[in-house]
Amino acid sequence: MRGDVKKSIGWGPWVAAAAWVAAGCGDAGTTSATPARDAATDAEAAVDAPATGLVVRLAVDANRDGTVSPEGDDGTYRGAFDAQHGAVFLANVDDDDTDGTLDGADTVVNGDADALDLARIRVVPVPGAPDDATGRIALTAPTTPEVHLFRNDGGAWTAFHPAIDTISAADLRAGVELGIEATEFPTATWNGDVSLSLTVSRGGAAVGTDRVALRVAPFVVHMSTDRAEQIYATDGAGYASLTAFMNDLSAITSQDDMDLEIVDGLDSRWAQPNMGPDVWTQDYMEFGWTAMPGASGPTGMHVVLRTPRVDRAIAQWTRIGFVGPDHGYTWHHQSPYPGASTHDPSLDSFGNLEVLPTYPGHPLGRVFCGNVPTRQNDAELRAFIDAQRVQGPVFTVDTSWLHVGNVDEFTSFIPANTPRGWKLLVASPRGARAQMQALVAANPANGLQEMFVGERWYPLRRAGTSTTPYAAARTINAILADADLMTFNQNAQAHIDTIRQQIQTETGVTDDEVIEIPFLMWEIENGQGAAYMPGTVNLLLYGHTVVMARPHSATIDGGDYTTRYLQGLLTPEGITPRFAEQWDILHAAEGEVHCGTNAVRQISPHTPWWEVNR
């Protein structure tokens, strides 16, 4: 164990500190709690301790029980960070006092709730500190700009600036409580690790020192299989096609007693003249969480990650509408936002930021997205996810065969009684074709039935023009006889099978744990496709309910045959499919239910992130 500690932090185990604790934390005669440190790399360790008799100690919550003690594992492992030990602090990115400023963006503690977001560091009393002793805190570079310290004097918190502020002899004798917060999550340039030291000096000469290690909590992306707490969708009054979807979604979520919050897509702060609401609620934000140990379980906050797309006006809602007490915000993108030919802003939509749920080696899942050298999403975003160290490295797949190019167009997940606790759902043009063939084989008259009856392509025409939408209805026979369409679908299936295999190889999911969701695709332009039949794999999951696009398949034997098939497919899995009308507002515009919704889910429902040892 101590070998692991030594390996993880780069200096020796706190053997002498443990001995000191065992001896009763008293006058053991040591002046430093870091006796095993390598003097060549840490000059402070060479301070003449025995000559002064001062015992300088910092204490943090190294055993992660939510309390700080100078004794026990808190003391023993105060310089460590591994899966079992090590202190954690939060990126304080929420706004507990609702003043419009993120709490970490200022150097004040914004009330009692904000104080709860500070991890505590104690300067353990130094009873014999002489009047000329002075304590100085230092934070290892380059962390200082991202980290704030505060001092607690009887509940009154004030900023503590290590470069300026010192700890007096009286305070050293009494002990001091500090609080620490980060202004941001780890990034490509800061791994989130902090080393904080206290040095006590007399007359300019150091007489004792101690050092503790902390790591800032990462931003963790929700898995779609996590328990949903709140559903989001974007509305826009007066848009009839959107009203149909919102009515269905509202009715479905009400039926399941699931909260639905509406973002006003026509709010003047982000609405574009004549553009209508940006209804792609999945794409302009991703929800996640962050947490640190607390006395009664993890304490943390929900966090929204804003899309890297700087031109996505409605994404301002994430900062304006979501942020509040225990609701934080973070945003990462290349600057300037790239316009290179290989960068595709569509891949920065967060239907392209999904998580492969828990599997061995990835207890918090692994982020995956579409990204290939010839068509990339934002590099800064991928670097940010990797920097969190708990859900990466980002697993990338080739989505260049899709027009929008997002992974949610062909994959999703449902909870299941499997070794990993979930099953993979994949789009299946193969299944859709086979179903149609079977229907015709069973009764040739079925081939004369029309799909998509009454539906239109390009319904989003501007008001007052004579531009005509195109009828979508087509018989099953006509679809099966369309050689170009079938060839395109076989190519799409080849890509889906390839990615499916990559996911199965990565996660260990077996064929029995993959469910094919049948729908055909079609070419949009330049060899890139999208769902032709409503893409029912692009779904909203909460609990054991999935909300899918109304399939608009042919009516066979008195009902929509795809609806009937999906019900028969998913019900035995313990999943209830519900269907929402969304053809005009989402499907005809290359999206489906998942694209038009989002969900805040439970904080830290799995293995605590700090036990993911990376």
Added chain:
Amino acid sequence: MKLRSTLLALALCALPVAAGAAPLLAPDSVPADVTRSLAAAVRADRPRNAEAYRRVADLASLRPEVYRRSRAQRPTVTPELRALGPTALLPMLDALAVGGYPRALTADESAALRLGLLEAVGGLGDPRALPVLRAVFRGTADAGELRAAARGLARVCEPGDRQLLEAATGVRAEAARAALGVCRSPEASQWLAAQLDAETDAARAVAAARGFAEGASSWGRNAVESALRLRAARAMVRRWIGTPAEREAFGVALLAMGGAEALSAVREAMPGAPPAVLAGLRSFERALLRDRP
């Protein structure tokens, strides 16, 4: 009502559609005799086909208030143009090479329209479009336009155009090979299979695999005879094993072709294959078996 729409169509015809707009293709990119001939055909066609001209000149999907509301949030006009059908051929060629589009376009809109027109024109398989498509194929360096022009030529697949595609070099070579599958001619399939066997450039071999797979798709027309399919499938498997950098592309092509021959080629390669290769072959086998009724 009918009178009103007729008057509207005549009024639109009278608008300075062509006068104020430049053709979407650069004027010197299409031979003058082709442009002259096309202009004459358009003059004759416009009065009797006014509605098609009006629709090409007023594309819903080229309006920001429409495309900004799509999920991709960028202009994409191919599906709308494709839906116009054969009557839109000359109006589309007019926009490309003669009259242009009757309103100012952003660079993205212009690029999307050019691509959409080329794809929709090419998709019609009408020989009247070939001179323009040949000019674009010879002149453009844009990958999407090259692809669209090559596929348009391949759809008609006149012998001279097939030879033009087979002889393509440089930036045109990959687009040409990938498009030749659209020909669905025995000669093109034979040529692609030979390329799959012999091509030393990996990217061109991938393009040949894609082209062959499209022409031989077991879900599509599947017009390629069995022995040639097996030969190509074996070459794809061989390339999949021997070209790690392009492994995914060859695998996708193999699955996109599908059929019994692909399955045979996969199974032939299994005996003695190293474990990692065997695992991949087994995944192909499972995928191909899923295709069976």
